[in-house]
Amino acid sequence: MLLGCVADDLTGATDLALTLTREGLRTVQINGVPKGDLDIGEVDAVVVALKSRTNPAQEAVAQSLEAARCLRAFGARRLMFKYCSTFDSTDHGNIGPVAQALLDFAGGDFTVFCPAFPRAGRSLFSGYLFVNGVPINESPMKDHPLTPMRDGNLCRVLQRQTSLPVGLVAYGDVDAGPDAVAGAFARETAAGRRALILDAISDAHLRTLGTAIADLPLITGGSGIAMGLPAAYLKSGLINALTPAPTTIAAPAGRSIVLAGSCSAATRGQVARAIAAGMPALRLDPNAIAEGTTTPDTVLAWLDAVSGDSPALVYSSADPEAVKAVQGRLGVQEAGHMVEALLASVAAALPAKGYGRIIVAGGETAGAVVGALGASALRIGPEIDPGVPWTASLSGPPLALALKSGNFGGEDFFLKAWDRLR
Numbered sequence: 250m251l252l253g254c255v256a257d258d259l260t261g262a263t264d265l266a267l268t269l270t271r272e273g274l275r276t277v278q279i280n281g282v283p284k285g286d287l288d289i290g291e292v293d294a295v296v297v298a299l300k301s302r303t304n305p306a307q308e309a310v311a312q313s314l315e316a317a318r319c320l321r322a323f324g325a326r327r328l329m330f331k332y333c334s335t336f337d338s339t340d341h342g343n344i345g346p347v348a349q350a351l352l353d354f355a356g357g358d359f360t361v362f363c364p365a366f367p368r369a370g371r372s373l374f375s376g377y378l379f380v381n382g383v384p385i386n387e388s389p390m391k392d393h394p395l396t397p398m399r400d401g402n403l404c405r406v407l408q409r410q411t412s413l414p415v416g417l418v419a420y421g422d423v424d425a426g427p428d429a430v431a432g433a434f435a436r437e438t439a440a441g442r443r444a445l446i447l448d449a450i451s452d453a454h455l456r457t458l459g460t461a462i463a464d465l466p467l468i469t470g471g472s473g474i475a476m477g478l479p480a481a482y483l484k485s486g487l488i489n490a491l492t493p494a495p496t497t498i499a500a501p502a503g504r505s506i507v508l509a510g511s512c513s514a515a516t517r518g519q520v521a522r523a524i525a526a527g528m529p530a531l532r533l534d535p536n537a538i539a540e541g542t543t544t545p546d547t548v549l550a551w552l553d554a555v556s557g558d559s560p561a562l563v564y565s566s567a568d569p570e571a572v573k574a575v576q577g578r579l580g581v582q583e584a585g586h587m588v589e590a591l592l593a594s595v596a597a598a599l600p601a602k603g604y605g606r607i608i609v610a611g612g613e614t615a616g617a618v619v620g621a622l623g624a625s626a627l628r629i630g631p632e633i634d635p636g637v638p639w640t641a642s643l644s645g646p647p648l649a650l651a652l653k654s655g656n657f658g659g660e661d662f663f664l665k666a667w668d669r670l671r
């Protein structure tokens with residue numbers, strides 16, 4: 250095992266595991282730090298999925314260090330910390346403190362930060378993060394329920410979270426190739442900088458960066474920063490061969506369901522499209538959950554009444570005004586946890602009701618749902634859309650799971666994803 254990764258949420262972990270698999274590393278995703286022995290077979294990379302993105306920083310640091318120790322015990326010689334391609338965090342939050350703690354753990358003079366994921370529309374130029382060509386602080390991410398992003402300059406954002414001096418390796422150096430990037434690393438570290446933001450606006454940049462960072466004990470970023478690693482590892486002899494990615498996955502027979510707790514613009518569009526196409530859908534109102542009129546039993550009774558084999562959709566996704574109103578009434582964390590707990594209870598009952606194919610939208614939501622399903626490890630299957638594969642549960646009931654990051658996927662995602670299983 251070469252590369253050990255700590256991901257701060259579940260859909261993000263799947264996104265990274267997909268990238269590594271597509272690029273030729275045999276990769277397994279483990280959901281949570283494994284408590285006992287876990288047979289993961291022969292692999293090149295392991296991604297441990299945490300649910301730490303919005304936890305208090307000290308908790309996130311402790312969990313991430315526990316995951317890093319476990320990855321070391323599996324034999325990892327390189328570490329990566331995976332966060333969101335939209336750098337989701339607050340000024341008190343977690344990317345800076347976790348990266349700093351992992352750097353102390355892994356050793357090394359400096360580490361790098363690169364959330365860029367051009368295939369999903371995330372690019373970084375002069376340290377500014379863009380989403381589909383729009384500065385992140387003008388994108389729908391400014392209204393995220395838990396981690397609103399109101400500053401597009403990642404050097405500033407990161408410096409508010411860490412005492413490590415922050416530097417930048419800008420477009421000109423990245424575009425000039427691995428040697429220029431190595432030169433920029435030398436320049437920045439000579440000036441005392443230990444947390445280097447890396448520009449990237451294309452896959453070619455990510456491959457250049459892969460070559461330049463392959464020897465660092467710790468790297469941090471979105472899934473994109475891992476794109477160039479497998480080829481670089483092969484070139485430097487750290488692995489012997491690349492393994493072709495699977496094109497299919499065995500999916501258990503059974504009913505299909507979408508559980509959507511993400512309120513992102515992309516997920517709301519996917520919900521609207523599925524409903525317009527006639528998918529049976531149940532909207533969850535957090536107020537009704539708080540009042541006790543919507544419970545796991547009322548949702549399961551609704552599912553029992555849905556006839557036919559058509560996938561069903563259960564969603565709490567709501568627009569930013571509705572989310573703010575609910576959060577004002579119930580509290581930000583409380584509202585989130587309440588919806589997550591309800592979806593988790595529903596999920597726990599699904600296998601016994603014959604559901605074998607489940608899409609979950611939203612990282613926090615997926616963390617809660619997958620925990621309830623007991624799916625502690627996942628094998629990565631074919632890609633549905635950039636960043637989202639089908640996966641097969643390696644523990645608990647046999648399940649095909651697609652864990653969709655809130656912002657990922659085309660508008661027809663909930664309609665077309667099933668076709669990849671046939």
Ligand SMILES: Nc1ncnc2c1ncn2[C@@H]1O[C@H](COP(=O)(O)OP(=O)(O)OP(=O)(O)O)[C@@H](O)[C@H]1O
Nearest residue numbers: 510511513565567585588589611612613614654655
């Ligand atoms: N109607 C609602 N009102 C308030 N909070 C909600 C509502 N529906 C869902 N939530 C909460 O909002 C949070 C959404 O976070 P989640 O990580 O699941 O989605 P996301 O942030 O869009 O996805 P990702 O993290 O993959 O980008 C969850 O805690 C969820 O329970």
Ligand SMILES: O=C(O)[C@@H](O)C(=O)CO
Nearest residue numbers: 261264333334471612654
């Ligand atoms: O990087 C991304 O955008 C995703 O993998 C993710 O982390 C969303 O939760």
